[in-house]
Amino acid sequence: MILVVGGAGAGKRDYxxxxxxxxxxxADGKLDDRPxxxxxxxxxxxxxxxxxxxxxxxxxxxxxxxxxxGGGIIPLDRRDRDARDACGRLCxxxxxxxxxxxxxxxxxxxTIKETNNAVE
Amino acid sequence: MRILITGGAGSGKSAFAESLAMGxxxxxxxxxxMKPYGQEGERRITRHRSLRAGKGFATIERYTNMDSLILPRxxxxxxxxxxxxxxxxxxxxxxxxxxxxxxxxxxxRGQDALAERLGALIQVTNEVGGDTGGYxxxxxxxxxxxxxxxxxxxxxxxxxxxxxxxxxxRLKGAGx
Numbered sequence: 001m002i003l004v005v006g007g008a009g010a011g012k013r014d015y016x017x018x019x020x021x022x023x024x025x026x027a028d029g030k031l032d033d034r035p036x037x038x039x040x041x042x043x044x045x046x047x048x049x050x051x052x053x054x055x056x057x058x059x060x061x062x063x064x065x066x067x068x069x070g071g072g073i074i075p076l077d078r079r080d081r082d083a084r085d086a087c088g089r090l091c092x093x094x095x096x097x098x099x100x101x102x103x104x105x106x107x108x109x110x111t112i113k114e115t116n117n118a119v120e
Numbered sequence: 121m122r123i124l125i126t127g128g129a130g131s132g133k134s135a136f137a138e139s140l141a142m143g144x145x146x147x148x149x150x151x152x153x154m155k156p157y158g159q160e161g162e163r164r165i166t167r168h169r170s171l172r173a174g175k176g177f178a179t180i181e182r183y184t185n186m187d188s189l190i191l192p193r194x195x196x197x198x199x200x201x202x203x204x205x206x207x208x209x210x211x212x213x214x215x216x217x218x219x220x221x222x223x224x225x226x227x228x229r230g231q232d233a234l235a236e237r238l239g240a241l242i243q244v245t246n247e248v249g250g251d252t253g254g255y256x257x258x259x260x261x262x263x264x265x266x267x268x269x270x271x272x273x274x275x276x277x278x279x280x281x282x283x284x285x286x287x288x289x290r291l292k293g294a295g296x
Contacts, residue, residue: 003285005284005285007250068128068250068284069128069129070127070128070130070131070247071128071129071248071249071250071251072247072251072252073248073251073255073259073263074129078160081129081160084129085130086130087130088128088129088130088132088285089130091130091131091285091286092130092131092132092285092286093286094285095284095285095286095287101284101285101287103284103289112284112285112287112289113287
């Protein structure tokens with residue numbers, strides 16, 4: 001699995017397409033059978049208490065993309081705080097499982113983890 | 121040796137900071153700057169305590185005035201975190217905002233004083249500037265101030281890391 005992270009609008013989806021995936025393969029904020037999932041943070045924010053169950057299905061994807069939501073001032077709303085932490089911790093665990101982790105900054109993919117068996 | 125670790129919420133800063141501290145000379149202290157507010161605060165503190173359990177850290181709860189904190193010479197301290205320390209110095213117990221320039225001087229002086237005695241000072245901070253903004257003036261000044269403090273401490277640091285999804289991305293210096 002390749003994990004792609006970055007701020008909103010940073011170019012994650014375009015990067016995923018450079019790997020050869022088309023729109024039909026990309027699920028947006030929804031866990032289904034498609035090999036690529038983008039906007040993982042939406043799933044986490046819908047149900048921050050239950051990220052544990054997401055780990056295995058996500059680890060079987062080809063590509064998972066998630067917004068980096070941990071920056072900025074601590075949210076006033078308790079649920080937003082919990083979801084922000086849960087999203088960060090889930091990404092830490094996904095990064096451990098990933099063959100490659102790419103952070104997209106201003107459209108530029110920066111590889112921050114690469115193992116020998118990374119497959120595009 | 122001064123090491124600064126930044127990153128967003130839930131990015132794995134604490135666990136990495138502890139692993140770095142374990143590689144440095146003892147005695148090892150953990151300086152907890154976060155005031156235990158309510159149940160949620162207690163829960164966070166409990167989580168951090170369990171992460172540190174059995175690693176031989178002496179925990180010191182210290183919310184302000186780092187310049188007068190005397191630690192064992194040549195040892196290691198892990199300070200968590202500069203965002204709490206800065207907020208505590210800026211807003212105090214009374215909630216009255218202190219002047220940013222004096223808080224900047226106090227925080228940086230305090231870190232210099234700690235670093236001078238210690239063999240290794242590992243500081244955890246936070247990326248508070250990365251959202252949509254639109255905060256009240258006091259909060260906006262806090263964001264600016266912590267940004268300035270982060271820059272000043274990064275300049276003094278031998279090594280700076282940003283944590284991304286649990287991965288330490290080295291921004292300055294050679295790895296420890």
